Amino acid sequence: MADPVLTFTERGIYCPAGDFHIDPWRPVDRALITHGHADHARPGHGRYLATEAALPVMRHRLGAIAAEGIRYGDVRRIGGAEVSFHPAGHLPGSAQIRVSVGGVVWVVSGDYKTAQDGFCEAFEPVPCQHFVTECTFGLPVFNWPDQARVAREINGWWAANAAEGRFSLLGAYSLGKAQRVLSLLEPVAPILTHGAVEATNAVLRDQGYVLPQTLRVTPDLDPKAHAGALVLAPPSALGSPWARRFRPSATGFASGWMMLRGIRRRRAMDRGFVLSDHADWTGLHEAIAATGAENIYTTHGYTDIFARHLSEEGYAARVVPTEFGGEEDDSAEDAA
Numbered sequence: 001m002a003d004p005v006l007t008f009t010e011r012g013i014y015c016p017a018g019d020f021h022i023d024p025w026r027p028v029d030r031a032l033i034t035h036g037h038a039d040h041a042r043p044g045h046g047r048y049l050a051t052e053a054a055l056p057v058m059r060h061r062l063g064a065i066a067a068e069g070i071r072y073g074d075v076r077r078i079g080g081a082e083v084s085f086h087p088a089g090h091l092p093g094s095a096q097i098r099v100s101v102g103g104v105v106w107v108v109s110g111d112y113k114t115a116q117d118g119f120c121e122a123f124e125p126v127p128c129q130h131f132v133t134e135c136t137f138g139l140p141v142f143n144w145p146d147q148a149r150v151a152r153e154i155n156g157w158w159a160a161n162a163a164e165g166r167f168s169l170l171g172a173y174s175l176g177k178a179q180r181v182l183s184l185l186e187p188v189a190p191i192l193t194h195g196a197v198e199a200t201n202a203v204l205r206d207q208g209y210v211l212p213q214t215l216r217v218t219p220d221l222d223p224k225a226h227a228g229a230l231v232l233a234p235p236s237a238l239g240s241p242w243a244r245r246f247r248p249s250a251t252g253f254a255s256g257w258m259m260l261r262g263i264r265r266r267r268a269m270d271r272g273f274v275l276s277d278h279a280d281w282t283g284l285h286e287a288i289a290a291t292g293a294e295n296i297y298t299t300h301g302y303t304d305i306f307a308r309h310l311s312e313e314g315y316a317a318r319v320v321p322t323e324f325g326g327e328e329d330d331s332a333e334d335a336a
């Protein structure tokens, strides 16, 4: 029997025919990267290959790296493998990676969502025989409300706070979620941003992604001059002294985890908005069915439960060991 196209090693997913890794968590010579989040794009690799749209953020975060960009859909031969990158709908530039060796096709999903958010490149199903899928939200309780409804909730909350003279402090991960939230806002007052959010905004604006006007919070900024502002910051900044200058305020958090009441309470948020850049239960099933794959490998999240569920549905499903650490999107809550 021929070697499998992809194998699972202690450094991450490996392709023997092409001698490269996908999203490896330890330094390797050649890394193919699905997207810029820290649990996927780590420092220290010899060479990087990612979509042209993902590279600017990776360079911003990783500094000087030897990296090459590839366009969505272009096919490149690496050793005995053919590889191509396809939109994952997770955040701007995010990709699923297709690897074909001798007619056998594997796809590594990276992080993905199937619902279109109107901001990043829309998810595209890629036919394959073997599909490595994330399952951050691989439980039946996770089904996302319509994005338009969540947008109305956020805008309504902001307008009500502004009318009562409060700031709206909204927590969102600085890469991806923050910009998606920005794309949904209907400003009733200025939008202020934490430096980590604004630095990512600048990179994406340079690439041509359109975002509303924002103002970075600097030490000399006078909150009184921006009454009723919405303040967008990474979740970690909300409980810190940084946020205390904005008073009085209401606090909200945009994340898939906001579906769970216990987590809302633990985070002491006034409001939780259910907004995730990962597929929900239905989305995972739709994505898997659309590949036509019979062999499914689960990674990231509720891997055991989800693999068992898929087995009961007739798939050949197994769990892929993942090394956690450096998570910075919705995966974070699960790792904690």
Ligand SMILES: [Zn+2]
Pocket (backbone or CB within 6 Å): 035, 037, 090, 111, 329
């Ligand atoms: Zn991610």
Ligand SMILES: [Zn+2]
Pocket (backbone or CB within 6 Å): 037, 039, 040, 111, 300, 329, 331
């Ligand atoms: Zn991830």
